[in-house]
Amino acid sequence: MAQAAEIGAPPARQWRQSTVFLYLRSLFALAIIWSLIALWVGNHVILPQPTSVAYELFRLVISGEMLVHAAVSLWRLVLSYALAALIGIPLGLLMGLWPWASDLLDPVVEILRPISGIAWIPLALFIFGVGNELPIFIITYVALFPFLLNTMAGVRTTDRTLIRAARTMGVDQRTIIRHVMIPSALPQILTGARIAGGAAWMSLVAAELIGAPSGLGFAIEWYRQLLMTPKVIAVIVVISLLGYLTDRLLRWLQRRLTPWSTGIGAGR
Template sequence: MAISSSSRFGTVIAYVRTMAVFIAVWWAVSVWTSNLVLLPTPFAVIEAIVDLARDLELFVQAGISLGRMMISLALASLLAIPLGLLMGLRRTLDDIVDPVIELLRPISGIAWIPLALFIFGIGNALPIFIMTYAAFFPILLGTVAGVRGVDRGLIDAARTMGVPRRTIVTRVVVPAALPSLLVAVRLGVASSWTAVVAAELIGAPSGLGYAVEWYRELLMTPQVMAFIAMIGVLGYLTDTSLRALAQRFTPWAADARRM
């Protein structure tokens, strides 16, 4: 569906209007409860955001969490994409490895937190491990599905023309699997971003999840809400930018825009 500029303008208006109503209701409720710890006014939260931004604390913690996410995403991709390619290409390897994957997959990354806390202690390693684990499965399964989905005819055609196996993989299989691979990476990022908050909340001395919990203990609710908002904003921004990337690299894929 093509979005005309007037309807996009309308969407912006609708957005502003809805959020204005939401903030008005929030303000009314917070005035009515008149308990700044339980429900601060929207203005107190905005003030907290400005203060935290001026201190740079908001950005420092966000940077730490984002940095951890980048590292884990890189690790998960390095492990999952080659494995997924191999599993998609070789049935026998898939038969061997898949049972292990299916055994581990239902155990959510978050359920690993206590054991990982014991192994890694509190620090950087724990959130990175949890996030890598959380991102690994969506990326792996997406890669395998993508490779399986490659048109057999294309591979056969390349083979008929005498293209060596390695070149078939790099020039035929990978480009054809790219759209679903990028979707897989996006799903991986989403699930690791959820996991990082949990991991930082429990077992890291820094990061957004830690900051949320720290300010809750100090009963500084405006700051808690400011960091929660930051988590949402970053989650949204990473997803949108990955979507944009997918559309840029694989403009032919309808998948890149939906879901």
């Protein structure tokens, strides 16, 4: 919503106000429908009123409980995301730059890639047990492939003319890689970063739901077992909000680092 403000021109401001208005109006209508259905269902455990969800959300935030769960989840997410980037980007560069590396590694990547991170959960449960290692392993695994494949593709699609031009001017290979190929691959690397971010959130929830003693995913399941549905929905709202903000942050980074890029999803 706030992004619309960046368009900036005076007529755009008016437009933005009306968009915000439309947004609120639609959500308000949704809340009323939800409330009516909740009245009709008449069971607080199955479908609580939106107001009681809002109240529980407020209480969870005020008591700091939500903060603790969110901090644990975010810490795991950031750690494994960084790990995936640290492994995926260099490996992708290697595979993009040298055909022998991609010949060797590509089959392994292609064998592992279709096996979703979630399918690793039972085996990882056995190896790591319930704890921090399981979600970190799963998220790193899931985020690794978008980083790797997009870096590789980005390096490979570097404009040959640019490389030849640099070579003609006597620039050595290492400098070409650093100053021509990496900048040219950056937009696609950042696209990979965004895909990795989305996939990471989804698997974080799954991994925590099944195999972690803490975190937001654990919290949903915990409150479900206690039949505290308003709290379950409150946690889901927070997960969605954080997922949304993560995506916004990555989009912002993409615009900031590669303002020239018009690539996939660089805009909205």
